[in-house]
Amino acid sequence: MKFKFLMGAVCAAALATGAAAEGVKVGMITTLSGGGAGLGIDVRDGFMLAVKQSGRDDIEVVIEDDQRKPEVAVQLADKMIQSEKVDVMTGIIWSNLAMAVVPAAVAQGKFYLSPNAGPSALAGKGCNPNYFNVAWQNDNLHEAAGAYANDAGFKNSFILAPNYPAGQDALTGYKRLYGGDLAGEIYTQLGQTDYAAEIAQIRASGADSVFFFLPGGMGISFLKQYADSGVDLPVVGPAFSFDQGILQAVGAAALGVKNTSQWSKDLDNAANVAFVESFQAEYGRLPSLYASQGFDTALLLISAMEKADVSDADAFRAALKAADFASTRGDFAFASNHHPIQNIYVREVIQEGDVFTNKVVATGLENHSNAYVDECGM
């Protein structure tokens, strides 16, 4: 499906020639239907909010729904490159979709700004000058969870994730900085909804803490069942299972859980305060992590447009690399492999009135880069 947002008065000439001299045409492929649509909707809304606030009339955004299917994403990318002739692409939520789209897109000279997925292949050997990740390298939040586990004095963690590449990366990421022992390590089935067997093993393992990475509905199921099981070991995980869109479905079961994130709605910087307020005003709901990432992605794009013309690829690339924008997460810079250097915070799930949300309780890692910088030749 297709939504065209034409900002302000776009002159006909700019439309007709596609990549007009000053304007930028952005192709956004994201998940707007089926499971996981909430994430794509937040990225889109965050991105469009920043575009709107910039007041620029020379950004045209073509938005398409990938249905979370990699082959659909690839075909949409072909369409955007071949027919729409976009200059910059963005929007993909899932690592497997990014792996399907990004290498071919950047090979054809397009810029790709990732608002979410950061697979290790694109950070290491497969890094590319035209690829910028505005969110995180996939391992970051897991690494921060491992670091937090050390700070919290955990000595014997039980860790679990679904049996697919992102899940395997998550456990690797946690173990990278975590210094204690493992009470157990389990790979669950992707899409699994019942975790009774795993929880029983956690109970029997003698662990002192639990780390898990179970995105989407899997995390909701796990947390509800865990809370009900009577096992009350401290739980830590990446932000994905504790984000604004999902927390209401988990309910009180998530209260007190620590999760790691580069962003939180209560981060006290001017950009973030303004973002949270304007997002709520615009869409009538609290912004999520994904909304902040979409917002930052648009800010990065706009900051580069102010410095360089997209038709001058080298200048535009340098302008992107400078990352000269006020991120909602505070300090932000790109490492040499074009992934963020940023703080990763530890948040705790709290209740504000009727609404479940997060507050920052510690800083897990300061100015954290990623483990793949050296593998990348840039």
Place this chain on the structure above:
Amino acid sequence: MTEPVLDIHGISKSFGAIEASRNVSLDLRPGEIHALIGPNGAGKSTLIAQIAGALAPDAGQVMLNGADVTALGTVERARLGLGRTFQISSLAMEHTVLQNAVLGALGERGGVFRFFRPIMSDPDLLRTARAALERVGLQDHERQRTADLSHGQRRQLEVAVALTLSPKVFLMDEPMAGLGAEGSQALTGLLDGLRTEAPILLVEHDMDAVFALADRISVLVYGEIIATGTPDEIRADARVREAYLGEEVA
């Protein structure tokens, strides 16, 4: 006496407590029509299934041309020359009459795993198929869809398909069923001429046809053969009159 073409020897079959076949022995000699009769529920269908190979007997033997085929299935027995017609017409209903006959010819000749040459222009198969159709009198209907045939015509086609197989034995399960008097007579004439080609084991309810055609008759009651003999012997057999005809009157 010549060797029997089909020799069924001491077949028994039970389903739970029900003994459907009890030590049944039966043979079919060259050139004869051997009719198998018996009241409903006597176990004729079960016996046919065991002769055709669809059911395995609990005990006993089925010999075809001197070879023990007891362990073989339907397909193998058909290949060894058992030509069968079904009680309820069993044809490819969407296909034409000629296609059904050609299928029989194909089964007889072999070479089913040929993927490119159009089969309906294979001269050998067409010749065999048309010859068989002509013998049953369906030569003018070859392009008709089988589903559009009358009941009697389907019976004829059943026989024609069996003919294309050039079988060594015909196994016919109630070919007259549902035919009118006229149809019965026509088919009776046809079967009469067939026996010289290959002997026929005829399971039939139509007693006029049975007594007109059969060289020998066996009577099956409660899974057991109670008598075998010429039509005259069977007519005169007291046990048959008691068990079979007596029941029919009642």
Place this chain on the structure above:
Amino acid sequence: MSAVLFIEQVLNGLQLGVMLFLMAAGLTLIFGVMGLINLAHGSLYMVGAFAAAAVAGATGSFLLALMASLAAAAAAGAVVEVLVIRRLYARDHLDQVLATFALILIFSEGTRWIFGSFPLFLDIPAVLSGPVTLPGGIAYPKYRLAIILAGLAVAGGLYLLITRTRIGIQIRAGEADREMIAALGVDISKLYTLVFALGAALAGFAGALVGAIQSVQVGMGEPVLILAFVVIVIGGIGSIKGAFVGALLVGMTDTLGRFLLPGLFGLMMDPSAATTVGSALASMLIYVLMALVLLVRPTGLYGTA
């Protein structure tokens, strides 16, 4: 591995099995009586869960939520039966598969249209939250025990319904001979609607029960649907007894496989590879079980040809 852990896992397998039985009973009943293969059964499970979550959200009562799930799924089932399904009884399985596949699309997107893309919340009732200590020192969630008991109660109720009541006699007659019961003057189309609604209500009930410990979201029905199909195929399609045995078999195989296989492979290879390979195999295990059962008994454990 301690005995306590093993017993807990057996309970977990039992609970999964009982859950699957609720789904499978409806499927197999509908197949047995009407000869219909219904892919949209998972959608009715989803309808039950969404109805329960919506009602629980509005009233705060879990009991009302459960009743809503039964009512909504039964109503949805009856409507679908009258509008679509009854035109399919005389069709071949291919048409049934495709028409009910189409229903999945309609149900899923329709639900998303009404409730949005975010998962809904449904909580365990306060009385049943938390664990209870069983004899032998096994701490086990009360709610899961309640599911096991509820499932066994439904199984018992279904048994009584089919063996002891007038409607049950009609259902059994319908399985044996469709023309016969019509000849006996039973209003067959009413009976079919009733059976379909009953199957739907069971699925909706399962959806609501499970919704409280999982996430209530669009698409939640399909994974369960496929498991339920595995169950009825193993048990023999049309047999309620087969569905019960099959459900317990699948529940146990899946739970114990997930639990034991990684450890088993751990004896042969390094732990990290063992968990990967072991869990890969565990996720295929029930399908392997199903293939094996069908190879030995092509019509399932209690199926008739």
Place this chain on the structure above:
Amino acid sequence: MTRERLVNAVILLGLLGTALGAWAMDAPYTITLATKVAILALAGVGLNIALGLGGLVSLGHAVFFGIGGYAMGILASHAQSYSPILTTPFVIEGTKSMPVIWLVAILASALAGLVIGALSLRTSGVYFIMITLAFGQMFFYFAISWPAYGGEDGLSIYVRNGFPGLNTLDPIQFFLICFVLLALGLGLTARLARSAFGLALTSARQNAARVQAVGISPYRLRLVAFMLSGMVTGLAGALYADLNRFVSPTMFSWQTSGEIMVFIILGGVGRLFGPVVGAAVFIVLEHVLGGLSEYWHIYLGALLLLVVLFARGGIIGLVAGREVAHD
């Protein structure tokens, strides 16, 4: 018959014309869509051998589609990284040559068809539907969990594989390759239907006892049909992976099996060109309805329902009349 032939010619020329027209007007994405139609249609043509001719309702044909896809993915990724697939007992190198990839895809599918068919064909009816579905799920979970070739992430190939003498990166040339293969697939299926094998297979669909009684084993007929069917769908899988330059476990999912079946039904069961029409309608709907509503699956579902309930000959049946022999 002649009317259906005319309709068939219009369909094939329409597809070709769309792609050539798009080429002339420099609309490469439309060519990509036409290519997608040709490939998905070929997958449907494959399933139609089992389903239309043999009456085998396989809800697991995604297995072959996925095997074809992974044949391409594995061979091309090894060629891309210059690492052999196998070093002992002998060296097998990857390849970026389409004909070799196709051959591997077809052979691997035939092997899978042999194994799955030999086991599944012991059952029939609903059990057959379900056991093929179960095999599909086995492959799906295996592909997701097996880390060597990307698991859930799948495999990306940076450049489309090559075909001697052609530039496959040019959309119209790749389309023509797919189109020719589709035409070949249709031609071979048409001949197959009229061959000795076709007669025996369609007879077995209508009446298995009859086929047995003439000394032909329906089991062997169906097994061969299932294999042939898988081989064609496997080839389509390899092409689809090349179209996307990407392969993932989604190709193995049961929804994929369902969609391939939907093409056949939309077009008309037992119609040679049914899958072509079905795939074309599906793709057009995806793009037209997709542009109208986020919830376009509702309309797709409704349309499918209407076709199944009220237009059993499918779209070709509506246009060409119901003269085709089919149960």
